[in-house]
Amino acid sequence: MTTDVFAVLADPHRRRVLELVAARERTAGELAAEFDVSRPAVSRHLRVLKEAGLVTCRQDAQRRIYRLDPGPLTEVAGWVDRMRGYWAGRLDALEDHLDANPEVPNASR
């Protein structure tokens, strides 16, 4: 049971699904029609997305209507921001370093 959001987002099909349901709710059929792959394949992607909490599924008669739940995306956004934060913080120290060692990465050449 893949519950890792990053891994779930790794597949382009799944990202596309999220883009589609972000705009508005979609039935499984509508979603499947957007892809070149078979319906069961889409169905599996939907299950993965559902297990990851990225979509919710409402049932209307035979139709399953999928909707985006952006909640788990905060983990991703947070991680990325943290990376960029660390990077930005490190830049100051780096500038000092480069200031002291102007362009001499390999002196023995």
Add this chain to the structure above:
Amino acid sequence: MTTDVFAVLADPHRRRVLELVAARERTAGELAAEFDVSRPAVSRHLRVLKEAGLVTCRQDAQRRIYRLDPGPLTEVAGWVDRMRGYWAGRLDALEDHLDANPEVPNASR
């Protein structure tokens, strides 16, 4: 040649590498020491990260010193923000809808 940033970030080892090099530069050896897996495995992860442009590699004698390049992360941040944007935008319309149709998703039951 996996150049898809999302796919690159799917592996926890690679994310951990990025976290490590975000704090400060690290040699391949330092990085490898952080993991339970073998060195060649780490080496391959580093190559993937390098190909994706997420790290750069400077050479100091025998050592390879890796550094974060957060550039490609903007694509991820952008995508996530876009998803959340669409979602937020859709909420207004949804509220209106729910306002008009109070809790009657399936009238024929």
Add this chain to the structure above:
DNA sequence: AGGTTACGTAAACCTATGGTTACATAGGCG
């Protein structure tokens, strides 16, 4: 030069994962 350190690369292996076809289920519809 010989040895050691620090890496990367190559080839083989194995598992996870995504794809397909065939089948099951569940709910309208005549």
Add this chain to the structure above:
DNA sequence: CGCCTATGTAACCATAGGTTTACGTAACCT
């Protein structure tokens, strides 16, 4: 009640990708 629509599940197959062992290579040290 049969039938069609909409969708998920099961079983199976193929490939991608991560891991390992073994090897190659470059640079420092004495």
